[in-house]
Amino acid sequence: MLDPKFIRENAELVKAGATKKHIECDVDAFLAFDAERRRLTPRIDELRAAQKAAGKAIASAAPEERAALVAEQKAHKEALKALEQELATAEEGMDRELLRIPNVPAAEVPDGKSDEENVEVRRVGELPEFGHDVRDHIDIATAQGWLDVEAGAKLAGSRNYVLKGDLALLEEAVLQFALRHMVQKGFTQLSVPMLVREEVMVGTGYFPGGEEQTYRTDERDNLYLAGTSEVPVTGLHSGEILREADLPKLYVARTTCYRREAGTYGKDTRGIYRVHQFQKVEQVVLDIADEQRSLEHHRAILQNSEEVCQALELPYRVVNVCGGDLGGPHVQKFDIETWMPGRNGFGETHSASRFHDYQARRLGLRYRDGDGKVRFCHTLNNTVAASTRMLIALLENHQLEDGRVAVPEALRGFLDGRAVLGESLR
Numbered sequence: 247m248l249d250p251k252f253i254r255e256n257a258e259l260v261k262a263g264a265t266k267k268h269i270e271c272d273v274d275a276f277l278a279f280d281a282e283r284r285r286l287t288p289r290i291d292e293l294r295a296a297q298k299a300a301g302k303a304i305a306s307a308a309p310e311e312r313a314a315l316v317a318e319q320k321a322h323k324e325a326l327k328a329l330e331q332e333l334a335t336a337e338e339g340m341d342r343e344l345l346r347i348p349n350v351p352a353a354e355v356p357d358g359k360s361d362e363e364n365v366e367v368r369r370v371g372e373l374p375e376f377g378h379d380v381r382d383h384i385d386i387a388t389a390q391g392w393l394d395v396e397a398g399a400k401l402a403g404s405r406n407y408v409l410k411g412d413l414a415l416l417e418e419a420v421l422q423f424a425l426r427h428m429v430q431k432g433f434t435q436l437s438v439p440m441l442v443r444e445e446v447m448v449g450t451g452y453f454p455g456g457e458e459q460t461y462r463t464d465e466r467d468n469l470y471l472a473g474t475s476e477v478p479v480t481g482l483h484s485g486e487i488l489r490e491a492d493l494p495k496l497y498v499a500r501t502t503c504y505r506r507e508a509g510t511y512g513k514d515t516r517g518i519y520r521v522h523q524f525q526k527v528e529q530v531v532l533d534i535a536d537e538q539r540s541l542e543h544h545r546a547i548l549q550n551s552e553e554v555c556q557a558l559e560l561p562y563r564v565v566n567v568c569g570g571d572l573g574g575p576h577v578q579k580f581d582i583e584t585w586m587p588g589r590n591g592f593g594e595t596h597s598a599s600r601f602h603d604y605q606a607r608r609l610g611l612r613y614r615d616g617d618g619k620v621r622f623c624h625t626l627n628n629t630v631a632a633s634t635r636m637l638i639a640l641l642e643n644h645q646l647e648d649g650r651v652a653v654p655e656a657l658r659g660f661l662d663g664r665a666v667l668g669e670s671l672r
Contacts, residue, residue: 267574297323346455360568374644376647392668416657444468474503488613494531611625650667
């Protein structure tokens with residue numbers, strides 16, 4: 247969330263940011279609740295002081311004075327109770343509106359309503375040319391007996407799948423390669439729970455607003471299945487005050503991710519592009535509140551993921567995400583869209599995001615600087631590899647005419663040195 251003082255001093259900027267993101271919120275309502283809170287707080291403090299003074303006076307008062315003082319204290323108590331109720335209402339309204347006010351996007355974020363208006367920054371790699379009709383990942387994987395979407399639907403409903411044999415091995419190889427890549431970059435590997443409390447979903451900015459996309463357990467546990475390890479990893483130090491000397495914290499986690507994909511009925515139903523469950527390697531950075539450092543981290547985590555795409559010999563492009571495609575917490579986001587011949591287009595595989603202190607304020611994630619001042623951290627994250635979409639790109643870009651799939655050299659060490667997967671179908 248934003249600093250209330252920042253909103254008071256920059257209300258029009260905050261409103262403009264919400265408009266750019268096409269996110270509905272009520273900044274004026276927040277300001278009204280905030281003004282009411284600031285009006286009530288000193289009056290309540292005065293009454294509490296008066297009540298305390300009256301209590302002392304009663305203890306030392308003469309009997310003939312005590313009745314008047316008791317009546318006065320009772321009046322203070324009743325007035326205080328009424329004002330405290332008004333304050334609670336104002337604070338509740340302030341908190342409710344504050345959680346819905348989005349972060350202010352960077353000036354470099356382009357205007358636009360949807361991902362169709364994201365702006366291409368660069369393209370890397372040559373698009374493959376085939377001497378045969380292009381097959382999509384479904385045709386390739388089913389012909390080899392690697393993918394069974396019917397079994398997935400039988401087990402868990404639509405948008406589920408079963409990977410078999412070499413495709414399951416390829417998934418493991420991609421994830422292991424991505425994880426090793428990040429550990430070699432100096433990131434600390436974590437193993438984190440994906441069942442998380444509601445306050446962690448709120449703290450990372452997924453709630454309110456993302457409840458329909460999230461699986462929830464029953465009322466006994468009241469836990470949520472996170473859609474990305476960003477949630478538990480960013481929340482790892484919530485409520486803590488870190489030492490500046492211990493920053494930045496560079497974390498990487500491999501987890502299974504769960505998404506309901508509510509509101510996507512009929513969209514990307516073929517194959518494994520949009521599914522309810524997949525595996526992902528995610529990088530997260532926690533650092534001091536310094537905009538230049540955040541920009542440097544943003545470039546670095548984007549480069550980390552680009553290096554994975556390059557090592558896997560996958561053509562891709564980087565896009566600057568427009569305002570309407572940004573989430574509430576984001577300052578700026580760059581997506582990597584990898585070429586998928588079966589779609590005859592690019593498909594999103596990575597999202598590199600920076601948030602400044604928006605998530606940290608919600609989480610109470612702080613550090614003590616060199617002057618002893620406690621400040622909120624800056625947070626960033628980026629996908630390193632999301633299993634299903636990377637599998638699509640690998641199968642389709644490296645398909646061979648006889649139905650087999652070539653293995654990029656970077657993955658061969660994870661597949662017993664094999665350079666090709668599958669059997670010739672000629």
